[in-house]
Amino acid sequence: MRRERLSTRPSPDARHDFLVELRGEPLPGVRLTLRLVPDLLVPDPASVVTYLAEFAGYADGLEALAVAILDDINNELVPRWVEVAVESDTPLPHRVVIEDRQPAWDNPRLVGRLRPL
Template sequence: MRRERLSTRPSPDARHDFLMELRGEPLPGVRLTLRLVPDLLVPDPASVLAYLAEFAGFGEGLEALAVAVLDDVNNELVPRWVEVAVESDAPLPHRVVIEDRQPSWDNPRLMERLPPP
């Protein structure tokens, strides 16, 4: 299973909110940006690269890709907040952004500082 490729390590300090951003190409010509505010676990960047390689041949569209990554990250990491952006320029510019957060989490000051993906 592709989720098994996502390895984690303990957050250096779960008392504080911090933003992580990882980027990769799960498919040729498809760019993926994963932004998250970890809770107890942070992803190992090398494992995210191996995880994204599992999508080779994924032909269900950008929307399905974004939902699959969101579901996997939520299940393996349980972040406070997560955003998945997937985009491609061919055959025409197409971008999908999906996000989720833990029900009780909110940090408006951090969210205001987020640069556009």
């Protein structure tokens, strides 16, 4: 079970919005950028490396990969906001970005300061 590879720890301060950004390579030649605003839990970066290794051999396309990662992060961490971007340069430059947020969460100042992926 892929999701079981993700471990978390309590947020150092759930009263404040802060951004966590992690980068990895779930498949050879595929780059991942994961950005999230935690709620009660933050991801353990070492576990994200182990989690991404579970995608070895994944062949359902970048769109399905982005959705799978988003679903896993939403289920295990329940962040206030999350953005998953996956991209590859072969056979053509291809990028997929997907975002989700808790229904009542909004912080336009924080999101507005994010640099484009």
